[in-house]
Amino acid sequence: MSYYDLDAILTGAEKIPCTFQLDVPELGYLDNNPGYTLKSGTKVLLPLWLAEMLAIADMGDHQNPDKSFIAFDLPPAVGKDVMAALKADPRSVPIRNQSPNFYNLAKHMMDLAEERELHAVVRKTFLTRAADISLHARKSGGAVSKGEGSNLGIGAAGEEFLRGLDEWERILFRKAHDGARSTKQWIEGIKKRY
């Protein structure tokens, strides 16, 4: 985890459904009610950077040592419906619509809650989509002289798929694309040398 990493910070802004486990007089503003007590049992959406720590912090309650300030649910982006869709066909889900930092978010949620099922689906999704990313990147990276932009030469379905990539996948795409492109440049350049 990198302190200065922008994607990590942006992931921290993802909203998590949380339930407060105690009354807190000063925190009404978190539920759009400044000045009022935030009641135990109130459901609020909190950013991950806040939810994460409130969920693992020790309340100091000796009778209930496992109790934290809040309980939380999986955010919809990595919730049951999305996981079911990914299980059916990882390629057909534009995961960027769920979250631009889909994998980062999934990782945080897996660390917070032991979710074996989540891990299996997310990993399979990542690998299956990576193979597709490589194919598309190779096609577009090989076409070195055509330039970039919409002229990727991978067809409408391909571009649709690429639009749905999350940040990790965009980086992967760029890596595969640049690899193919610089190899192509080497081949083209060698004829001009010596």
Place this chain on the structure above:
Amino acid sequence: MPMYGDAGLKLVQHAKRTQNLTHLPPYQTELVRSVAKEVRDLHKDATNLLEPFLKVQGSFDPSTDPATACTLLVNHLSMRRNKRCLLAYHRTRTDKLEDLVWSGHDVLDLSAQQTGGESGSSSLSPQEEDYVRQYGDLLAAFKGHWTDIDLTGSLEPPKDLFIDVRVLKDAGEIQTEYGAINLTKNSQFFVRQGDVERLIAQGYLQKLG
């Protein structure tokens, strides 16, 4: 209503866009100010909240008052979040500024041009302008230890150090590392590319092969 950390997030979103730009967009003075103010307000709140406990008990024991402990934690996390956003924003920009210094740009000049050259307006904050100057000096000193290898030179592997050229029009005598060469039309030379790049661009010489 706006949450603590929302303004900080805006800064980071700015930074994220900045990463993919070739130029440096204007410094977000107002946003930076409001995030810093948020931190001061949060700190004031925390101090006020703690005061009665410190007065009476000398310290605060979270287990006796979980609600206050929770408020203080939220407060503390919000300050830390804002600090992280501010640092990441500034760091992204100094990274970019350093890159420009490495590639030999006159950053201060460049930034004035981008804003249309109006006097007094720059996409850099005054502090950033200071930093660019200081970093420029620092890099110059570092480079000075490695003058023989031209530390800021190209990181693409060397190729075509010497090239064959044909003279397209008489250009008279030029000075090269090897001394003078007389360029008469249609003669051919094998020369250091760096010596003749300008003459090629001006159409006096043609690169062969």
Place this chain on the structure above:
Amino acid sequence: MAHPLPPGLTPAEVAFLAEMEMVTIVPRQRIESIDLLGGKTPTLRPPHRAQVPLWLALLLKKQNRANIVPPPWLHPASLQSIIQREKVEDPVAFSPPPPPPSRIKIGGTAERINDASDGVSPPFLPSCTADAPSGFLPYHWQEVAEALLAHAGDDMPASAGEVRGLLRDLAEIRAAKLRSSSSAFEGFGDAGVSLTGVGAMELADNRAFLLGVIDGVRTLGAGAEATRREQEEEERAERGDEFNDSDEEMGI
């Protein structure tokens, strides 16, 4: 920018390294030894063969001062045998790299001590000279082959078109292997993935992507991995001394 290129070697850098491979030349004119940073060049006297780094050989060739003797592995018969091996004999793994010099000592008896304190490796092994073994692709096979084809086409053992065609076949077979290998490792969940026989350019092309996928799987699986380790640790503790003993017996 402190360094504008991505970490890891790029294709251009790999090609640069390949130019340090020694190749055999036949000089066409006498050239005295030159005192270089990397040592003196041999005195060139036609028609005596000499070995020089590829970058120098290409410079000599370009100026018509020498011809280059192509390495035996670049002959069509050699390339065909490698294709046969890659396609039929082992359709999964890459064909093996040339045997390391420690295993091909003269007479096969002079066993080099197993000490790599100056363990020489590509591009400094003599794997592209006229004495290199045929039937094995050296680490820099693609870069050396392309450079020779482009600039010493008339020195090739067969028509440039024929050699080029064989190289293209080989590259395609191997590219498919590299692609399928990455999915065959069950998503890099297991340790120690082997890519023995892979070429430098093949690596450079796929490096960032492959490592990106592996690092992604590792990051996503970090929690599961930690849990697995804890369980294994517990099991080990339960088995107690018995396990430790067998560990020692393995002589590690």
Place this chain on the structure above:
Amino acid sequence: MDIDDILREVDPTFHSIPQEQRDLQDLTRAYVAERCAPELLHYPPGNLIDRVHENIKRQIEMVEEMTGNMNPKTNFALIVIQNELERYRFILRSYLRERIRKIHKHTLHYLSTDELRSRLSEIEVRYATARQSRLHEHYMSSFLAEFPPQLQNLNDTAGNLNMIDSPDLDSAVFVRLLRDTLVESRGVDDDGLIEGKEGQIFILRWADAKPLVERSSAELI
């Protein structure tokens, strides 16, 4: 008795390679390793970098002496020398700048302990320290000075969030074995123990590859 003499006795091939050639091999390996390792590596032993730098300087002086009024057409040797010189300059430049990139990225980390600091040259330490303090001053004057004092540090490690970014030592790398050796490797689902053979190429986590590389049983590629 010198260690080289001992080695020469047990292994006649040792030092059959002249010094200049070995320097080139070591420099090349250092450059490749630095480009491929996820963290900053130690300077190569035996003052290699200084020696190469000195040799480059001397060669440049020689080129300057040799030039003058010579016709490049007739002076092939000079062309060869300059071509080689350019190659050396490139390797050293690329090596040093890869190091700078890593130092930039994780400055506080490399300055944080004596062991880490010892990986930097004197010049690098001076540069990194000066840059870090300029940077801190920049943050201070931009916003940090308005913060409560306990929030002004750049090296807090409290509460699940370490401000000192450090390289990911578990990043994957490619290595080639330089001799037969046991290869221990960790994976997500399974760990491995392989009897590796000279010349084999593996993908490993850097933390697993590092001990092999440090005792010259493997090299980064």
